[in-house]
Amino acid sequence: MNNPDPLGLDWTNLSAPPPPEGAPPEVPQKFFEKRKAVHPQRIDGPFRRFKWLVMLVTLGIYYVTPWIRWDRGPYAPDQAVLVDLAHRRFYMFGIEIWPHEFYFVAGLLIMAGIGLFLVTSAVGRAWCGYSCPQTVWTDVFQHVDRFVDGDRNARMRLDKAPWGPSKIARRAFKWTIYLVISFWTGGAWIMYFADAPTLTADFWTGQAAPVAYITVAILTATTFVLGGFMREQVCIYMCPWPRIQAAMLDEKSLLVTYKDWRGEPRGSVKKSAKNPDNFGDCIDCNQCVAVCPTGIDIREGPQIGCITCALCIDACDRVMKEVGRPRGLIDYATLEDCTREAAGETPRPVWQTLLRPRTLVYFSIWAGIGLGLMFALGTRSRTDLTVAADRNPPFMLMSDGSPRNAFTLKLRNMQNRQRRMEVSLSGLPGGVVWNDRMARTDAARSMTLTVAADSTQALRTYVLAPPGTAPQVFAFVLRSLDAEGESARSETRFAAPGEAR
Numbered sequence: 001m002n003n004p005d006p007l008g009l010d011w012t013n014l015s016a017p018p019p020p021e022g023a024p025p026e027v028p029q030k031f032f033e034k035r036k037a038v039h040p041q042r043i044d045g046p047f048r049r050f051k052w053l054v055m056l057v058t059l060g061i062y063y064v065t066p067w068i069r070w071d072r073g074p075y076a077p078d079q080a081v082l083v084d085l086a087h088r089r090f091y092m093f094g095i096e097i098w099p100h101e102f103y104f105v106a107g108l109l110i111m112a113g114i115g116l117f118l119v120t121s122a123v124g125r126a127w128c129g130y131s132c133p134q135t136v137w138t139d140v141f142q143h144v145d146r147f148v149d150g151d152r153n154a155r156m157r158l159d160k161a162p163w164g165p166s167k168i169a170r171r172a173f174k175w176t177i178y179l180v181i182s183f184w185t186g187g188a189w190i191m192y193f194a195d196a197p198t199l200t201a202d203f204w205t206g207q208a209a210p211v212a213y214i215t216v217a218i219l220t221a222t223t224f225v226l227g228g229f230m231r232e233q234v235c236i237y238m239c240p241w242p243r244i245q246a247a248m249l250d251e252k253s254l255l256v257t258y259k260d261w262r263g264e265p266r267g268s269v270k271k272s273a274k275n276p277d278n279f280g281d282c283i284d285c286n287q288c289v290a291v292c293p294t295g296i297d298i299r300e301g302p303q304i305g306c307i308t309c310a311l312c313i314d315a316c317d318r319v320m321k322e323v324g325r326p327r328g329l330i331d332y333a334t335l336e337d338c339t340r341e342a343a344g345e346t347p348r349p350v351w352q353t354l355l356r357p358r359t360l361v362y363f364s365i366w367a368g369i370g371l372g373l374m375f376a377l378g379t380r381s382r383t384d385l386t387v388a389a390d391r392n393p394p395f396m397l398m399s400d401g402s403p404r405n406a407f408t409l410k411l412r413n414m415q416n417r418q419r420r421m422e423v424s425l426s427g428l429p430g431g432v433v434w435n436d437r438m439a440r441t442d443a444a445r446s447m448t449l450t451v452a453a454d455s456t457q458a459l460r461t462y463v464l465a466p467p468g469t470a471p472q473v474f475a476f477v478l479r480s481l482d483a484e485g486e487s488a489r490s491e492t493r494f495a496a497p498g499e500a501r
Contacts, residue, residue, distance in 0.1 A: 038295035041152035045314025066191035073416035075453035118362040129309035137227035148174040178228040186219030232294035251335040261342040288312035384412035385478040385488040394495035401467035403496040409459040413451040420481040427474035430466040
């Protein structure tokens with residue numbers, strides 16, 4: 001058969017040539033590693049106790065906060081923290097945020113982001129190790145594992161054991177506890193969006209909105225799966241934050257570090273007793289690996305699986321104490337100080353490590369935003385006004401040639417009591433104003449009305465100017481007629497014959 005290719009290449013056989021005789025078979029490339037079950041061992045120490053404290057505080061805040069009451073008067077809800085989507089309000093104790101004040105929420109979110117940068121710059125992945133919701137709920141489920149199945153060795157034996165009545169009963173009991181905790185987690189979340197006692201009663205009597213049941217079901221399922229089964233896989237594979245943090249760390253960041261110049265070469269206590277000069281302090285007991293919630297070996301150096309929980313420090317310090325060696329073989333340290341210590345120099349004090357330019361810049365930005373929000377919150381007016389002019393028609397000519405414009409005013413009273421307010425005109429000489437609740441004959445330069453507590457009142461308003469008035473800019477001024485005397489001003493345009501198109 002003739003080859004039609006102009007280059008003279010034979011395209012009839014596209015298979016790769018066979019490997020030479022005696023060559024080893026080609027091993028297929030694996031793109032993932034099969035998960036190895038992690039069974040952290042129980043440990044006690046300063047960092048473990050600190051994790052207990054953080055876990056209790058964070059879970060206490062999450063579960064208890066919706067039930068705290070806060071008296072705001074008869075016109076506002078008495079739940080201390082409430083995201084009231086129906087009325088478009090956000091309440092946090094004595095603070096009430098309206099939709100047009102969403103910049104406060106945006107500022108808090110920016111502070112949270114910069115706060116994460118600050119913590120990472122100062123102490124590495126401490127957020128991941130102590131306060132991240134995935135870490136907190138995983139820790140809770142791991143304590144359930146210990147309660148039901150026993151400590152590390154007992155859990156490993158149970159995992160390898162064949163399925164039988166005893167194993168099925170233990171698994172069913174443990175997963176039931178998982179499910180109860182997950183359900184409480186989902187149930188607590190929806191309490192932030194409605195009055196907690198009322199929503200609880202409606203939920204259990206089947207009268208709650210469908211979205212409440214859907215939300216609880218989704219959060220129950222995600223908590224059950226992510227906290228009960230996936231655990232460290234979420235931190236290592238799913239969460240983007242470790243990758244972001246890796247770009248934010250440098251040689252001056254505090255990390256959980258294994259001091260290999262002191263620990264290597266490793267040897268048991270007996271070996272090092274016979275040849276003390278040939279072995280380091282690490283006795284290769286693997287306790288640091290056994291207590292790690294993500295199952296990594298910190299002795300292999302910094303890695304993405306390390307969440308900086310420091311439980312390996314507790315384990316190593318305990319072992320060092322038992323064998324009569326100084327603590328700190330695994331410790332919080334910067335890579336810069338590790339190099340200095342390995343050379344026989346004295347590492348810097350921790351306060352010098354924390355008070356470095358990057359950390360101070362992050363703190364200054366974080367504190368500046370916080371102070372700005374506090375100042376804005378303390379000086380904000382509880383009165384507000386927005387104006388929308390009619391577009392079609394832009395004006396009407398009365399029988400005497402006077403142009404009349406129509407506007408929709410929204411008067412906001414953000415106090416928990418009704419208030420008398422005055423709406424007046426600023427500019428527009430000779431102009432008068434009235435609303436659709438008044439007679440045309442009562443039109444004047446200002447009008448007085450009552451605005452209900454904690455509400456926005458829409459008001460259809462008309463402005464009339466003398467004949468021959470040219471198009472111009474003027475303003476509505478809203479002033480509260482009480483001791484506060486707060487005011488708001490909104491500029492708009494008066495349309496008249498001769499308006500440019």
